[in-house]
Amino acid sequence: MRLRRLASELRRLRQAAGLSQEDVAEKTKVNIVTLYRIETAQAKPQLRTLIALLDIYGVTGDTHADLLSLQKEAKQRGWLNDLEANLLGQYSAYIGLESEARQAINYESLFVPGLLQTEDYARAVIRGVRPTAPDDENENRVTARMQRQLLLEGDKPLRLWAILDQAALCREVGSDAVMRDQLTHLIQQAQRPHITVQIIPFSAGAHPGMPGSFIVLKFGPDDPDVIHIDSMAGDLFLEKETDIRRYNQMCEHLRAIALSPADTVALLTSLHRDH
Known part of the structure; x- marks a missing residue:
């Protein structure tokens, strides 16, 4: 995502400067194919190339520093480095995208x-769905999974x-005690200002979400959403505009038929009493 952000910003800056890719290639001597790959996030620009581009776009100050930081960090994976060798590549890719998202x-x-x-x-869930895994x-x-939850903490969760x-x-996953603790945790999390929890009750009947789960990751205003679907056939990442529109419409429908956040907490409290 850092690479996608850098590419998007460089494309925007070039257009704002009124320059074509051919103009930039002529002024900087950067191969036009390389420039195309940089602007479509297919290649990370070398530092000297990035500096040359920023110079002809007239970029200075904080914006200049921010873009240099993006270039430096474009391949960083943070805490995931220690675990990546033991995780499927697609799951690692999802974790990287999630860490860059502003909303899920x-x-x-x-x-x-x-x-x-x-x-x-x-x-209990992981052992249950992966019974033959070491x-x-x-x-x-x-x-x-526990490390991912740190995204919900801090000044900008x-x-x-x-x-x-x-x-x-x-x-019942794990045991009655596990479910009781899980429901307690859900009640607590549902009352945090940056977390909204809604339950679709049995009384809603059939609904569009029944075919399966999904996650919509949302980034900055210039970055398109990414849809993640986890299935037995592997992870799917959808980025086409038609898919993004369809899943966002589904989100709106599911929100509408689900219980309100307040009624959701009431149902969670009732289920907790049952345990």
């Missing part, structure tokens, strides 16, 4: 959303809108 809309039909799971619930691989996934089918809360 997560619909789940069978699980509590990963960013809202307790460690015991996460461990224990160390499953523990790496638990660790990764990820804004999370979680929508889940009531069925996800009626399936």
Whole structure:
């Protein structure tokens, strides 16, 4: 995502300067194919190339420093480096995208959303869906899931809108005690200002989310959304405009038929009493 942001900003700056790619190639001696690859996030610009581009676009001050930082950090993966060798590449890719997002809309039909799971619930879920995987691989996934939840902390936390089918809360995962703690955690998280939780009750009947779960990741105003779908066939990343529009429309529909955030907390409290 850092590379995509850098590419988008360089494209915008060139257009604002009234220059074509051919003009820039002539002025900087940067190959036009290389310039095209840089502006479409297919290649990371070398530092001297980036400086040359910023010079002809007249970029100075904080913007200049910010773009140099983006170039430097374009391949950084943070805490994921220690775990990446033990995680599937697609899951690693998702974690990288999620860490750059400003907002996530997560619909789940069978699980509590990963960013809202307790460690015991996460461990029980991961072991349950990966019964033949070695224990160390499953523990790496638990660790990764707990690390991801740090996105919900800090001065500028990820804004999370979680929508889940009531069925996800009626399936006992781990044990009665695990579910009780998980429901307590959900109630607490649902009352934080940057987290919204809605439950689609059984009384809603059939609804568009029944075919499966998905996550919509939202970035800056100049970056398109990314749709992530986790399935038995592997992870899918959708970035076409038609797919983005379709899934955002589905989010609006699911929000409309789900319980309000206040009624959701009331239902969670009732389910907690049952445990």
